[in-house]
Every structure is written in structure tokens, then in C-alpha cells.
Amino acid sequence: MRFQNSVLFFFLLFILSVNAQQMEEYAHPWEGKLENSKTFHFTVTIENLGFEDATFKISNDHSIINYPFKKANITQINIPFAENLFFEGTIAPNGKEINGFIKSGLLLYHLKLTKRKNNSFVGIWNVLMVDELKSQKFFLSIENGSDNDYQAYPIFGDNRFTGTWCTNFQKENNKITFNDFKTGLQFKGTLLTNEIQLEIFLGNHLITQVNLIKSTTDWKIGGFSTNNKKSKLSLVEMENLISKDSLPNTHSVLISRNGKLIYENYFDGYDANVPHDMRSSSKSISSAIVGIAQDQSLFKSVEQSIFDFLPAKYQIQKDRIKEKINIQSLLTMSSGLDAIDYGINANPKSPAVEDNYQMANDWTAAVLSAPMINNPNTKANYGSANPYLLGIAMDSLISEPLELFMDQNLFQKLAISNYIIQTDLNGDPYFGGGMYLTPKDMLKFGELYLNKGKWNSKRIISEKWIESSFKNYRVLENTKDKNGYGYLWWHNIYQSNGKSIESIEARGAGGQYIFVVPSLKTVVIITSGNYRNGKTQQPETIFETYILPYLEN
Template sequence: MADYTDNWEGKIENAKTFNLKVEIENLGFENAIFKIYNNRSIINYPFNAVNLDRITIPFTENISFEGVLSKNGTAINGFIKSGLMLYHLKLVKSGNNSFVGDWNILMIDELKAPDFYLSVENGSENEYQAYPVLGDNRFTGTWCDNFQKENDSITFSDFKTGLQFKGKLLPNKIHLEILLGKNVITEIDLKKSVTDWKIGGFKTDKATTIPELSELENLIATNSFPNTHSVLISKNGKLIYENYFEGYTANVPHDMRSASKSISSAIAGIALDKGLFKSVEQSIFDFLPAKYQVQKDSLKSKINIKSLLTMSSGLDAIDYGINANPKSPAVEDNYQKSKDWIETILNTPMINTPNTKANYGSANPYLLGIAMDSVVSEPLELFMDHYLFQKLEISNYVIFSDLNRNPYFGGGMYLTSKDMIKFGELYLNNGKWNSKRILSKKWVEDSFKNYLALQNTTDKNGYGYLWWHHNYQVNGKNVSSIEARGAGGQYIFVVPSLNAVVVITSGNFRNGKIQQPEIIFKNHILPYLKKLKN
């Protein structure tokens, strides 16, 4: 492999290669067929579809589909579990007992660049690593492992998307197949790179501008606010501004990172509203299997649902800001490397009495997700879809999962910016959307209370039920905002005093500009909103 340790590149011929069609034929019969295809047939899996209560299709190794037929029989809502991703699909009836939908496995609607790159590293005899990179950097990348070599064949896997890679080593060339299980999606011939890789750099489509926001658009266009991907503003329930940058569009779900913690909070609220658990005062140990009860002691027994929602479990689970303890087993990067995430977190020392001090850490909402999974009678992702996303008319989204392939409440969902606006409006309207009650008013009120200050953040922000509090000074006046926040600059700003919701998505994962949206919001959007008549 030393001879192949280099940068390689090729072209993906069809921009829609990874935009797969999914079809179920003969639903309700023994001779049903589950199909996945692009310009070639990829999956053609026969199954018995007589039982329509829940449709489960394990169509290839470690990848499956599970869905539910709507009451009116016109659609199937479900998920493909592939790698660590739970891809939501809505298959719509297209004929007699036939249902069709789309699966965008790379989370983008169409490749804006055909370039495919492969970095082969640390080659020595049969040892190597290989990392694919797309010229279209709107795809958030692969997490590859399981590097194998046998004679002139190499294989490796992306455990994030579930894609498999198989390469044939040829003189001055690598012939690479990208597969779903053992089924080929596409093939690419790679040659050694002789120039630097060209990644991203997509021009922004010119949108209809609001004069008061033209300065903001110019600053984004000239890279003064780098890696800004979208800015949307809703006022009085109406979308009044929508703009996308760097190739992003209304159809591309964006990596929300920890901003989706606020969605996790909503799911807990829905479960409580439905009486699936008694109270936020219940101990986390009321929801855990017997094998974890040995971790219970007089102090840890006081960790309850409320303390998980308010980041005040008392565990040494700090993983945000300069005060984080990198050696703590409950830091996100640490517990996610362990075999048993729950055990690792519960073994963590206590540094405070629960519900007395708040320290931001993803281990808290992760345990919340475990609790919610224990009280619902169906797979948690189907519960989330049925009681939240379908009611918000959201179908184009992806959920990041844990090692057991259950929704990870610590963050990592992919939603479009317009759907993020919907979620913010749900809370702005006290749990209603389009006049439909989804969350109780009490849960929204409780969620937006300022319980404790986050000790490990620079601004010592107040914190609600997985919602941030922040105050902005505009022309000498204070404006309070309640926010969902995620790494890289993913923000949902809910501003009750202005009856407004603002969404900003970004890609500042490595340059320290994670709070750039706050500057945009304070200096450009709030002054504009303050000038508008109610």
C-alpha cells in the first residue's frame, strides 16, 4: 500500500447518483418488493407485506427500513437505518399498492460538483487508511474505518452513512465501487491528484433582498461573516426573509448539531403531556434497566428528568467551553468511544448536588433520550415522527443515532432551515402550529423559564429545558431571546417581544466563530425587526 499512499481523484458522472428512489410494490401482499434505484437497480428485495401494522424490511446487511402506513392509506412514513443515521422517508402512494419516495443518503438534493477525492494514508504492506472527500462540501463527510486489504482489493466502511467502499488496485489507478451493503451504487476510476483539490466555493444565488439587510448580504458575500449558509426571518407567523449562501438551498437539511437538543426537549414534553411518565421530578433510575441500578446512590438518585433538561445533573459531564474537563468519562468525545455509554456516564463522579448548578454537557440530554425511549411503546424515532414532525409537516430530515441505533438526544439532527423556523414558531405560539395543539402551553412556559446560569459558558447564560437565554442591547434597549444553539453556528432565535423567529445556519466548525450568528442577529436583524410595525 505504500505505492498507493497519495491523493487520488475522479468524477461522479451523475449529479443525482446519491439521490436514490425508494419504492414498495404490492403492499399488503405476500409478494411485495422493496426497491432502491438510481440510474441502476441497487436493491430488489422481496418480502411479505401482509401485516401492515408496522412495515419492517431488513433489505441488506445492517441496513433496514421500518415504517407505518398512514390511516388514510396514502403514505408510509418511516426510517432507513443506515450507519449512525436514521433517514426519514415519506413514501407516497403512486398507484395500486405502490409507494415511492426519495432517499438522499448524503443529505443534499443534488451534487453541485462532480469531484470525488480519496486520501490514502499510512500505507505499508497491507496497512492503510482511506478517507473520501467530495468536491461538494455541503455533505458533512464520512467517518471511515474497517480498512481491509486482500491481494489487489481494498475495502473500508463509512460507519456514519453506512456506505461501503471496495477498491481494485491497478497500475496508476484505483477502480472504486461505492456500495449499499453488497450492491453497487456507482463506480469511479481514480487517478493520482496533480493539483490541489477544489472543494466548495459555490456562488450564492442572488435572492430578492430587503434594503435594510443589503449590508448583511454584502458582508456575507465578501466573507466578513464566513461560512454563513442561511438566514431566515419569520414575523407574526409569516416568513419575511429567506436567503441561502455557499450553495445551500431550501431543500438541503442542515446539520443542527446541539441545536437539536431543543427538539429533544419537545419530545420529553410530548411524552409528559401524554402521561407516559408522571413528572420531571422522577429520578433517572426510574427509567433505567436493572443492570444500571447498581450505580444508584443517595446523591445520584436525585438526578431527575428536570436536572437533565436543565444541565444540572451534577455529573462531571462538562463538554462545552474553557472549563471542560477533558479527562471526565462523561465528556461527549469520551463516552461515545466506550462500549456502554450509559454505564460510562453513570460511573462519572458527582461534582454538584443535582438541580443546584448547571454545566453544559451532552451526557445530560443523552440520558434524557434513554428515559424517553423506555416509556414509548414504539421505536422512539417513529414516536418523534408521528407526534412532532408529521404534525409540523416536516418530512425531509435525518436523526443521528447512538450505538444502539436509537435517536441520540445529545444533538445531531439534520433539518432544513424552513423546518427549523417551524419548530421555533411552535414555541413562539405556546405549543400550537397552524392552530393545532402539539405541545401543552404549560410545557412551553416551563421550557422557557430561566432556571440556572450555565457555569461553563463565557456569558453565564441562563438555561431552560434545553433552551438558552440571552439578552441583546439594541439602541440602548434590552431584547430577550430564547435560543436553540449548535456547534458551528446553528441558531434558532425565538423573540417573544417581537413575535419573531430567526434561523441562522453556518459551517464554522474549526475557526472559533461559533457565536457569529449572535453578531449577525444583534447588529443586523434585530435593528431591522425593531423598525417593523407589529
């Protein structure tokens, strides 16, 4: 009896100690190491397609998901392989590949699965955007710990992955859970004395486990060298400044002239295979999708009101001024809505500012409820709510998922397969920005516009749409340089050897630029990581100071 009482005593003591764990005890930086640099490099396989034993598989160095399914549609596939995760795709007419997307979190990861034997198709999914981590270090910052409350932020030692957006922090006894709503990864931790055992899941399927201890030194993240090509061109000074961090966080520079790649270099560990966060420079891709839709007569005119495309529940927002918001006004940032969200000129109280409407449960209702500050098609003010509404309009026109339309009508035709689309809360492509393309694929897109809608001599977008897109409609009132603006394309003028050179540009926060220079028959790509240091326009300096003189000589 005494022995039983002792056992019971120590058991209760253990339970009390577990329940007594308070999150302030764990509010520290933690670190560990992933076992494998390719842990998040997944092989995706569809086996025995068309047969009763068809299976959808995801694996790395071990099997993660093995999901049996039946395909009902002859050409389209939809596989809900885990909770809140699915694959959708279309089989090519020749039956040799499947192009589709894995929807995980806020991202649509494009996959091209190629046919192998036994009617099986195989492709690659890099959930962290890179095929192999350059650092296996893993960090966890637990913050604001109090009782059972906390926030936790996983950080990978390889900063080419753009980071997690974690939420839904829960604690029960010595267990913590949270998820990254960007990638869809799930995290489950066990709190031990001076240690956290953290498991990472895809749905309910374990990917890996990492043991974390308290950090005693500052974290080292990134700083990877690249075996960049030493240029024989007159761009050596630019390369030296990038290597010395005088042109900080420059990730890639590519130049094509007359359709030929004449310069290509990568820095900070980046390479040709890493899709880069384009931020708002993908707004110009959104413009292309609108053009393709009009070319296919899916809508009549850019003069149509946005309310022609919206469900009945939003018609209550229509009044005599707002009903004049048309497709063209959204393409030119001239809706008149108080949607300004560029830099210090943003209105922090407007429901249509990006940081505000993205916190709402219904983004469309939030944007449309914003007050009007101008009549439509009179003055331009940069704001992501304008192209967001374009995405809603395009989605209303297309019977298939919008991402499949984009893939079939633009990306496949440009031979682009390694890319990612960010979505809105409904899981639809977000036209306000946030796609991930490799710099070489960004170059292809720029050349499509330089060649007036043709790629490899094949028409993809009408020449009329390209001309309309590149027209300078009006000045962006809320920008420092008062740039001209087209259909989601910026205008700028540079000086070189006493001459003015006009460039038409896709631009994204942090320094993501596609320069299209018709007078020089040139496209330039610069990608960067200057998100918080005030150097987001650094590519303009690089372009004017180093690239234009080379092109002029």
C-alpha cells in the same frame, strides 16, 4: 514444457507483485469523477403492498436493490432489505402514504412514500443529504500507509454533504475495503499501478464505480454560488458581508414575524431543500419530545429519578447522590455529573465527556460511572451526556421505535418530512444532538415554541411545558457568557437602539441557531459551517448587528 514454465513464471511474478503492494505506495491524495450528479439520489418504491409479490426497491439511474418481502403487521412495516440496513414505517390511517425511516449507518433517514397506482408507494432518499451534487469531483485521501495498514477518507467535491466517518480499514492482496459508519456506505478498492478503482456499495449492492488517479493540484471543494434573493430590506449590508466572506460560512438566514416569513436567503450553494446539520441545536427538539411524553402521561413528573427509567444492569451505579439525578436536572444541564464538554472547559478525563462516552461500548454505563462534581439541581454545566440520558429514559417509556413516536407526535404535525436523525450505538435517536432539518423546518419548530405549543391553531405541546422550557433556571457555569438556561434552551440578551432584547435560543456547534424573540413575535434561523475557526457564535453578531435593527425600524 518451456512455454508452460514461462506462463507459470509470469503468473507467480504477477501474484508476488500484487502481494508486494505496500500501502505506503498509495499514501497520496487521489481524485476522480462521478459519472452522474444524481448518483446518490435514490428513488425508493414499495410495490404491491399487501400482496404475495410485494417488493422493496431502491434505484437511481439503474436498479440497486430489489427485495421481496411479506408484511405481517397491518399498520407497521419493517423491511431488512440488506445487511445492516432496514426500512421501518407506518401506514397513514387514510392509506395514502407511508412515513418511516431507512436506517443506514448511524443515521435514520426519514422518508414519506406517497401512494401511486397498483398499491405502490414512492419516495426519495438522498443518502448524501442533497438531491443533486453541484460537483461530481470525488477525492480519496489515503493516509498513514505502512505495509497493509492505512486510513482512507472519501471526500466529495460538494461540501454541503457533511462528510464521511470511515473505519474498519482492511487490505487483502491488492484489495482494500472500508466503510462509512455515519451513512452506512461501503467502499471497495482495487489497487493498480498509478490507479485505484473504487466501488461504492449499499450493503452488498453496487451503487457506482469511480476511477482514481493521483492528484497533482490542490483539491477544490465547495465554493458554490447561490442565486440568493437581493433584499429590499435593510439587510443588504449583511448580504454583502456574507458574499465577501466577511461573515464566513453563513449558509442561511430566515426571519418570520407574526407567523409570516418576511426574509429568506441562502448562501454557499445551500437552498431550501438541503437538511442542515443542526448539531446541538437539536437538543431543543429532544426537550420537546420529553414534553410530549409528559403531556401524554407516559411519566409522572420531571422530578422522577433517572434510575426509574433504567434497566436493572445500571442500578448498580445508583447511590444516595446519583439517585437524585432527575428528569429536570438533565433538562437543565444540572445533573451534577462531570459531563462538561463545552469548549476549553471540558474535562478530558471524565468518562461522561462526549468524546469519551461515545468511544465506549456502553454509553450509558460510561456516563453513569462519571464522578459527581455537584449535587443535582444546584449548578448547571453544559454537557451532552445530560440529554443523552433523557433519550434513554424516553425510549424506555415508548413501545414503538422512538423515532416513529417522534415522527407521529411532532414532525408529521409540523408537516416536516425531509429530515434525518442521528442515532447512538444501539440505533436509537441520540438526544445529545445531530439531527438534520431544513432551515424552513427549523423555523416551524421555533414558531411552535413562540406560539406556546400550537402550530396552525392546533395544540402539539402543552403551554405549561413551553413555559417551563423557557424559564431561566440557572447559569451555565462553563460558558464564557454565563448564559441562563431552560429545558435545553439557551437565554441571551442583546442590545438594540438602547433597549435590551431577550432571546431564547437553540444553539449548535458551527453556528446553528434558532432565535425565539417573544417581545418581537419573531423567530430567526441562521445556519453556518464555522466548525473549526472559532466563529461558532457568529450568528449572535449577525442577529444583533443587522437583524435586530431591521426588526426595530
